[in-house]
Amino acid sequence: MPRRRRPPRPGALTDLSPSRILTQIVVLQLAYYACAAILIVFTALVAGKEITTDLLLSWRSLRGDTTVGWTLGLVWVLNSLACVVFILLLVARSKLVLDFALTLHFIHLIVTSLYSHSIPTNLFWWVLQICSATLMTSLGVWACQWRELRPINFGGKGGSANSGQQGNGAVDDDGAGHSRGRGSGRGRDGAEEYEMVSMSEREVNV
Template sequence: MPRRRRPPRPGVLADLSPTRILSQIVVLQLAYYACAAILIIFTALVAGKEVSTDLLFSWRSLRGDTTVGWTLGLVWVLNSLVCAIFILLLIARSKLVLDFALTVHFIHLIVTSLYSHSLPTNLFWWALQIFSAALMTSLGMWACQWRELRPITFGGKGAGSNGTQQGNNVVGDDGVGHSRGTGRARGRDGAGEYEMVAMNDRNGNV
C-alpha cells in the first residue's frame, strides 16, 4: 500500500509562492531606490550640488578621494538602515532576510552596470556594498527575530482585570463571586450567600 504524503502546513505554499516572492522583491527594490533618491536629493540640495541620476545609479560617483563620494557613502549606509525597516514590514521572516538583502544588492549591481555601461571597478564601491548588505542583513534579522519572539496575545487581560478583588472574594466577569479561603461569598446559582468554614484534619489542626 503506498504511503500517503503528509499534507503541507497551512500558509507554506502561500509564503513560498513565486508570485509572492517576486512581488516582495519588486516592492523592496522600489522602496530601496525611492528612499535612496529622497536622501540623495535632500543631501545634494543642502550641499548645493547639482542633482543628477549619476548620484543614484553611477558607481563612478562613489569615490573615496572626494567629499562627494564619502557623503554618498554615508547616504547609502543610512539607506540600508531604513531598508531594514522595509524588510521587517514586507518580509517579517528572519530566515529570508539574507536572501532578500543579497537580492537587492545584486539587482543594484546589475542596474549600476547597465547604467554605467561597465562593471564597477572602484574598490570603494564594492566595500560599501559589502558593508551595506551586512548591515541590512544583521539589522533586518534582529528586527524580524524580535518580532517573531514577541508573546502572542489573544485579547485576554491579566488577573487584575479579569476579576475585581473585594476583600477575600473575587468577583469575576460573569458576576459570580469566588471565595479565597474563609469568608462569605455568593453562590453561582445566585440563591444567596454562604459562609466558608475551615476544615480540620484528624489531628484537629486547621
C-alpha cells in the same frame, strides 16, 4: 490503495510561493531606490550640488577621494538602515533576510552596471556594498527575531472577575449566583431578580 499525501503546513504555500517572493523582491527594490533618491535629493539640495541620476545609479560617483563620494557613501549607509524597516514589514522572517538582502544588492549591481555600461571597478563602491549588505542583514535578522519572539496577549479578564466574585462570597462554586435561605438574588443569566419567601405549613398541606 494510493498513498495519502500529508497536508501542507498552514501558510507554507502562501509564504514560499514564487509569485509572493517575486512581489516582495520588486517592492523591496523599489523602496530601496525610492528611499535612496529622497536622501540623495535632500543632500544635494543642502550641499548646493546639481541633481542627476548619476548620483543614484552610477558607480563612478562613489569615490573615496572626493567629498561628494564620501557624502554619497554615508547616504547609502543611511539608506541601508531605512531598508531594515522595509524588510521587517515585507519579509518579517529572519531566515529569509539574508536572501533578500543579497538579492537586493545583486540587482543593484546589475542596474548600476547597465547604467554605467561597465562593471564597477571602484574599490570604494565594493566595500560600501559589502558594508551595506552586512548592516542590512544583521539588523534585519535582529528586528525579525524580535518580532517573532514577542509574546501573544489574549487580553482575557474573566479569571480576575470570577476570583473577585468568589472572594466576596456572592457566587457559589459553580457560578450559579443562587442565594441560600430567605433573601434576594439574581438569576443565572442575570436577566431579572427574584426573592425567596418562606411558606407556612397550611399552604404546604393545601
